[in-house]
Amino acid sequence: MKKRYGYDKKALKGLGYTKFLTEVHERNKIIEAQPEEEIVSKYNANILAERLHPRAQYVKVAEVTELKDARRFKLVPDKERGTERLAFFRAGQYVTVRVIIGKTDEAGDGPTDTLKSGMSSGTESVMIRPYSLCSAPMSALGEAPFYEILVKKVPDGFVSSWILENWKPGSEAVLSGPLGNFYYQDLRDAEHVIAAAGGSGITPFLSMAGAVKDGTEKFKLTILYGCRTEADILLKQELDELASHDGIRVVYVLSDEEKTGYEHGFISAELIRKYADETDFSLFACGPAAMYDFLKKQAEALKLPRRLVRFEVSGGARNIAADPGFPKEKLGESYELKLLVHGEMIVTKCRAEETVLTAIERAGVHAPSECRSGECGFCRSRLISGEVYIPADTDKRRMADARYGWIHPCTSYPVSDLEIEVYPVDAV
Numbered sequence: 103m104k105k106r107y108g109y110d111k112k113a114l115k116g117l118g119y120t121k122f123l124t125e126v127h128e129r130n131k132i133i134e135a136q137p138e139e140e141i142v143s144k145y146n147a148n149i150l151a152e153r154l155h156p157r158a159q160y161v162k163v164a165e166v167t168e169l170k171d172a173r174r175f176k177l178v179p180d181k182e183r184g185t186e187r188l189a190f191f192r193a194g195q196y197v198t199v200r201v202i203i204g205k206t207d208e209a210g211d212g213p214t215d216t217l218k219s220g221m222s223s224g225t226e227s228v229m230i231r232p233y234s235l236c237s238a239p240m241s242a243l244g245e246a247p248f249y250e251i252l253v254k255k256v257p258d259g260f261v262s263s264w265i266l267e268n269w270k271p272g273s274e275a276v277l278s279g280p281l282g283n284f285y286y287q288d289l290r291d292a293e294h295v296i297a298a299a300g301g302s303g304i305t306p307f308l309s310m311a312g313a314v315k316d317g318t319e320k321f322k323l324t325i326l327y328g329c330r331t332e333a334d335i336l337l338k339q340e341l342d343e344l345a346s347h348d349g350i351r352v353v354y355v356l357s358d359e360e361k362t363g364y365e366h367g368f369i370s371a372e373l374i375r376k377y378a379d380e381t382d383f384s385l386f387a388c389g390p391a392a393m394y395d396f397l398k399k400q401a402e403a404l405k406l407p408r409r410l411v412r413f414e415v416s417g418g419a420r421n422i423a424a425d426p427g428f429p430k431e432k433l434g435e436s437y438e439l440k441l442l443v444h445g446e447m448i449v450t451k452c453r454a455e456e457t458v459l460t461a462i463e464r465a466g467v468h469a470p471s472e473c474r475s476g477e478c479g480f481c482r483s484r485l486i487s488g489e490v491y492i493p494a495d496t497d498k499r500r501m502a503d504a505r506y507g508w509i510h511p512c513t514s515y516p517v518s519d520l521e522i523e524v525y526p527v528d529a530v
């Protein structure tokens with residue numbers, strides 16, 4: 103039923119409303135002549151918002167490239183499942199991959215015994231993990247759009263192992279829209295970006311280099327890529343090709359090997375200064391947690407303004423046992439975790455060394471999450487009782503949330519039995 107838009111004659115009295123009233127009738131006629139569909143969905147702003155921030159993007163694996171200890175996946179829109187195009191993104195952003203573990207996949211392979219461990223039999227868990235986009239943003243546009251992500255083999259990696267075992271050309275996948283703030287912002291950043299990368303942390307910088315190369319981004323990029331040995335460098339040929347373009351430089355920093363043409367040691371303040379060659383630069387970092395500990399000290403020594411220092415934190419696994427603030431006597435403990443979900447109570451276990459979110463997912467509850475690093479707030483849940491440990495650098499809650507018992511389970515570790523209210527989302 104269409105709604106007629108009325109007016110208040112009294113309110114309009116004295117405003118010369120005769121002409122206005124005629125226009126109301128004209129407007130109603132135009133509205134009623136429109137086809138029976140939601141008028142609001144036709145607003146350009148809504149169409150643009152849906153294109154830039156889709157709730158889900160259905161894709162297919164088009165290509166798999168084998169790397170040393172990783173695989174690179176090329177993902178294309180799955181038109182049969184309704185994704186006609188891919189959302190544009192900023193170089194440095196990530197997408198989350200949503201997979202159902204515990205469900206037989208299309209190729210007939212179920213999860214391995216290792217993956218099943220900790221999941222009660224018959225449990226089907228929706229797992230969400232962020233992966234930086236390594237293709238240049240322009241790849242998402244045009245006639246043959248695609249994204250590329252790189253998935254590294256991680257010991258005990260739950261979702262990465264599943265993806266590496268199950269994704270083949272033709273496999274279906276579900277992604278979020280592009281997310282994250284790890285990208286160049288010309289109002290805030292200097293014109294020169296020093297990018298400190300470690301291991302598979304090279305991926306967002308690969309995308310940035312691609313964007314500088316094709317002119318999408320207009321800053322100078324120097325990548326300092328830290329690896330143990332030359333053999334550990336990922337995508338060297340591609341990086342060398344990118345470095346042949348104006349505005350892009352790649353320097354390999356080997357910690358365990360001395361070789362001509364390579365820097366030796368770590369990405370120190372001294373090395374950063376050497377390649378900064380201007381006083382003003384932004385420092386972006388992406389890599390393992392151990393590299394961050396070192397780099398944070400270097401950033402302090404460089405006395406860079408806070409706005410010029412950016413550490414990518416999305417989804418990095420954390421060794422909580424090495425966190426100086428974590429109560430050591432709690433290590434090895436396993437706590438009861440009660441989950442209040444739509445008024446029903448689910449009881450499970452959570453180890454002190456794992457995040458509450460991991461335990462929630464393992465229990466088969468489709469908890470919302472995106473960044474897995476405390477930043478986006480998607481996993482926000484109510485702590486009814488109990489105590490959690492939240493590493494200070496990942497506590498990105500609003501002050502009111504912290505005060506009134508809300509937590510981000512992705513960066514919360516149990517230090518007592520817990521009761522939490524969770525607000526699940528639809529499975530993929």
Ligand code: FES
Pocket residue numbers: 470471472473474475476477478479480481482510511512513
């Ligand atoms: S998933 Fe982003 S804050 Fe928890």
